[in-house]
Amino acid sequence: MPNGLYILEQINEQLAPWCAKFFGYHLIKLGELSAELDTSNCTIKRQTRITQHPSKADIIADIDDLPLLEHSVDVCLLSHTFEFSLDPHHVVREANRILIPNGYLVITGFNPFSLAGLNKLIPYRRAKMPWNERFFTPMRVKDWLHLMGFEILADQRCVYSMLSTPVNQSYFTKKCRQWGQRYGSSFGSVYFIVAKKRVLPLTPIKPKWQLRPQFASVNVSTRASRTRVTKY
Numbered sequence: 242m243p244n245g246l247y248i249l250e251q252i253n254e255q256l257a258p259w260c261a262k263f264f265g266y267h268l269i270k271l272g273e274l275s276a277e278l279d280t281s282n283c284t285i286k287r288q289t290r291i292t293q294h295p296s297k298a299d300i301i302a303d304i305d306d307l308p309l310l311e312h313s314v315d316v317c318l319l320s321h322t323f324e325f326s327l328d329p330h331h332v333v334r335e336a337n338r339i340l341i342p343n344g345y346l347v348i349t350g351f352n353p354f355s356l357a358g359l360n361k362l363i364p365y366r367r368a369k370m371p372w373n374e375r376f377f378t379p380m381r382v383k384d385w386l387h388l389m390g391f392e393i394l395a396d397q398r399c400v401y402s403m404l405s406t407p408v409n410q411s412y413f414t415k416k417c418r419q420w421g422q423r424y425g426s427s428f429g430s431v432y433f434i435v436a437k438k439r440v441l442p443l444t445p446i447k448p449k450w451q452l453r454p455q456f457a458s459v460n461v462s463t464r465a466s467r468t469r470v471t472k473y
Contacts, residue, residue, distance in 0.1 A: 265315025342440035357430035391436040398429025
């Protein structure tokens with residue numbers, strides 16, 4: 242990936258404060274790019290990488306068909322998996338299935354409304370990676386999460402660069418990065434989203450039984466009326 246090491250460095254910088262807040266028993270990294278993230282400062286000791294690359298995987302499996310039990314994972318990382326997935330919405334549903342209630346989901350991806358996203362408008366760039374893949378807007382990703390009951394805790398941007406030239410050697414790229422950090426914070430080339438799974442408990446509703454009507458007592462005069470009987 243163009244400037245892949247720089248992208249990895251910027252994502253690790255965004256991820257580091259959150260790793261100190263994560264707790265639980267299991268942390269899962271889905272995809273080869275997620276497996277490269279640095280989570281060494283996380284208190285969760287059981288960290289598992291699930292990819293299709295044998296040298297980078299602890300479990301070799303498809304990320305849209307995970308061999309994990311429902312509600313068995315505390316934190317799930319999805320770094321740039323939507324761009325290279327045939328059905329990204331199904332990947333989110335699968336991550337939602339394995340997460341416990343109040344579990345954390347971390348998602349990163351390329352922002353189409355950024356300097357890097359503008360490269361998709363250049364014809365000869367469309368055939369190169371990653372611009373030959375689909376870019377999803379952060380708003381669309383957050384809509385998926387809201388429909389599944391997630392609460393968005395963070396929505397940040399990083400990597401203010403077109404990614405087409407070496408970041409450390411381009412004067413234009415440095416100026417774009419400085420301008421973006423000051424004035425265009427929402428136009429970063431990479432978005433960083435942290436969401437928390439919320440599950441509302443079901444409260445049983447007591448049925449309203451229809452009570453029999455109660456009759457009120459009525460005061461009736463006890464004085465009997467006298468009648469005259471006539472005999473023939």
